[in-house]
Amino acid sequence: MNELCALPPPPQSRAWEALRRLALSSGLALVLVFMVSVLVSDEPLKAFRAFSLGPLNSARALATLLEAAAPLMLSATGALVAFKAGHFTLGGEGQVYAGAFMAALAGAWCPEGSFGLLAAVMAGVLGGTLVAAPAAAGKRWAGADVLLVTFLLSQAALHVVDWAISGPFRDAGNNLIAMDPIPQASLLPRLVHNLPLTPVPLVAGLVSVGVWIFLSRTRCGTMLALYGRNSRFAALQNFPVRSFEWAPIIFAGAMHGLAGAALSLGSNGTAVRGISGGLGWNAIGAALVAGGEPLAVVPAAVLFSWLDSGARQAAIFTELPPDAAMIIKALVIMAATAKPAYTRLKALLGGRKRT
Amino acid sequence: MKRIVFLALAVAGLWSCGGTGGSPAKPASVAVFVPGVASGSPIYEMLVSGAARAVEERPGTEFKVIEGGYDQSGWLDALKAIAASGEFDLIVTSNPALPELCVKVAAEYPEVRFFVADAYMDGQRAIHTVLYNQLEQGYLVGYLAGALSVHKGSNRAGLIAAQRYPTLDRLIQPGFEAGLLAADPGMKLEYREIGNWYDANRAAELAASLYNDDVEVILAVAGGAGQGVIAAAGSAGASVVWLDGAGYQLGPDVVVGCATLAQDRLVYERVSALLDGKDLWGVADIVGATDGYVGFDRDGPAYKALPESLRAEMDTVMAKLAEGKPAFTLDSF
């Protein structure tokens, strides 16, 4: 059938759309938290209050929340760039784990101090990149399916790093299955005394701003976004499609590796077995809830961390299982990404527009 | 916009109804952190029961049990969350790995104190630890395993562990080997590792392969995964020795010996002392057979079914150990 008729009204700016999506997601999360509290806990109001306010009830709690969200901001930004380029990578988990492992390795072996810290950070980035590299090369030279290859490589990386941490690189003197401790001087420094706040949240914020500038204010970023939505069109417009085939995947790997390094160089002080803890998967969720907007990744990551932290707090005060956070996260992701539901919810809360 | 404002007001109303979470700490409030799952793990069940009994005798004391699950990488966050809640003065836990994590938490939450059983760390003012002399514990079951193996015509015994860790490497296994050799100098030890504390199927596979290879007795140091060893023993008509109690209930036909730790008594005593204000902070104690914290449970049906001579030997071993013979001296760890 034929065309539209009169001119539609101008669309909302993407920033506003992203903020509204986040606000709706947060509101939905609160509603779900309350419903779960009612269903599972004997003291639903107490559970609800602990869940929602617990992570925010002091400067230390807020700092902890930001600190926990920071690696997720980094990995979600990486995932977002890959998604923008049309590469749906599922390799985040293995890339984070490899990054954590390499950072711990370098941190423990290199001379302690700033040099050790820098070496550990770079090693972490390298670790994530190495896990992503075969998928990038496969896409560039063989047209490999990024989704499948990144997932398989990630699974392999998880097993290999697990073996490495439990086996040849295990700290025999530690009752935890973990690597050698990183010297204190090589760990991430505290920004404020007595608060568990390192530079990572700031770095993550800067990275997401940088990505936003790249995507919205540079020619290459515009080309990348056009390529991500129609690679054939981009090739016909003479865009550097060969670079776009691999570079975003590598960038995502580097960001996940950096996130892994942040885990090892933070309060853990080394790489503990299982340290990635689902970060790679949460990154996909956060990128989706952010609606593809780099600046929205920061609040989306904070939302996810708040859910995790809140569930832990609620579990302390009530019978609410900590896994409740996972269920709520899944529902929030579904709602934020299900367009019909989102459109209807938006219409319900925003009212209908008229020309 | 109106709807968003209404929603926010509703949420604020709910928040204000939610009780007094976050109020200043009460005179006494105890959280028991189980680094794993209590059910099915005797050492953690005794941790919980011991602490609960101490708290029951002090009315008005808050008490909560929080399980951390098997993922070790999540324990630090879980401990931090407990400390961050502001609800608990004392966190009680048990695991050799926990003191290091408690130190990190204590640095951020200096108002919270920690008691860690089955662990050793001295000089940390926020932490009190008590370690069991598990050389003795290993020795007891090692002697029984050795004696029973010889009785059944085997010169090999097995040790299946969840993972390598210092307590196993430096206490349990050496003690077990010493017991085997004390029973018979020709005994040899076969070691296998599962890789985690919960995969019972893998444990069963490893145990079955040992039993099929002339091993008659296996010591399982594997937490929940140990049930796989018991299942394999049942299929092979072989035997298992156990640590930390409740082994007989898990496998009444196959668990022939259980070297126990009086974890419940220890935790009860120490938590009571701490709640009563005794200054044990920074102290790391080691307790053993001479104190009565390491022992042997004679009440297992499979143990009672053992030949009289074997049991008589075990009685002698136990009596001598209680006197400090052999002397497994352990001043620090």
Add this chain to the structure above:
Amino acid sequence: MDALALVGIHKSFPDTGTVALSGADLRVARGEIHALVGENGAGKSTLARIACGMLAPDRGGIEVRGSAVAFRSRRDAERAGIGLVPQYSMLAEGLTVAQNISLGHEPRRLGLFYDSRRAEYEAAMLAQRYGFSVPADAVVAALGPSQRREAEILRAMARGADILVLDEPTSILDESETRTLFDLLRRLRAAGAAIVYISHRAREILDLADRVTVLRDGVALTTLAAGQLDECGLAELIAPTGACASGRDGASAPGQPVLQFLGAEAGPLGPVDLVVRSGEIVGVAAFAGNAMDTLEDLSAGVRLPDRGTVAAFGLSMDRLRRRGHRIAYIPTDREGRGMSLRSSLRDNVLAGRLSGYSPVEYAARKTPHADALALAKSMDVQGHMAAPAEALSGGNRQRLVLARELDKRPELVVVANPSQGLDPAARSKALGAIRKARDQGAAVLVLSQDPDDIRDLADRAFVLYRGKLKPIDSEEAGGLSALLTGART
């Protein structure tokens, strides 16, 4: 009494905030072919869907044979005798014509078993009554476009429709098939059917319709007898831009060879020998199934020949773009090759210019935004710059691609089906822009299934028939049509 009357129809779509119709009227008499025309986005489809029960109007009334009706579904409209022949076939490919016609109303033996013989008989009788040639027992997948149209019309009539709504029925037909369809429609008219004919092809409308209703901005502007109009006048009614040019103007001045096919073969195409020089427009006309798509792919460098060579500026096509030559490509598949649907109109229209901005200039956004607006205006692209391209109508998408590609001041232009989806005024503008590119020295290759495009543009013309090119010496309408007719698959 009108067979069908839609009076004061209002319709808006709250989800997108679009107001499609603002009091549109349409009255169709028995025994009449009534054309409904309008610019892209004027509301033709929406009005047709309301008439067929697929949409409910917000306000306004529908009368069928003088009685007021309110349709809740397409079924209601079918029961009222209104049948829709959609633009894109909705027949089940794997079934026969008779099965498609009887779908949902299957004749049954003993009330249980599908009576295929009866279905075929009834379909054949219906076809014979109106002089349709499509066989009732033919599987749809094996039918050509014209016969599929016949099957669609038969299906509507089998449900008792004597009011037919045809939406762009000739969009997939060649000239001969179009004439056959027109004969059929005239027979139906003679039998008393009321036919609503939606199209933007001025020549067809004037050839076929009795009356013409022009929609503009959701309102019926006027209803006139077709005899009162000519092409120019119709185009001015649809969009009063004054751009009522048709036919060719300007002369070509061919220069150096730019695009050269030397014995090029690929799949069903070839061998092809063809030269397109700078400053000339070479037109190739063909119908679907004659390897036109392969010729397009080779011309645009999307595919390399299996044998022979295709070169531009002396370079093979795969190395061409890396050398920085300015090539404009307006593809048939504009959604798949010509734009990024989910990207904004602004980004799509600027895609050809991005490399020309400095980083600072682009980041500041002022110049690129102004340029995008100017580009869109140059081809009257109607849409908001920040809105995704998928919100654009088909005609506006075509205009977007034309605006962007021709803005490159190309040295080589490959344009396929330049007027697809364009109303007469827009078509005129598009052809003008292509001629301008030629006048500025570009080598232009026009590939089209619409002979009018070739007639109106080409300095030299060819016909592509079964993969082989044949030059056309005469510009006479009969000459081109005859060749194309002879080239029908």
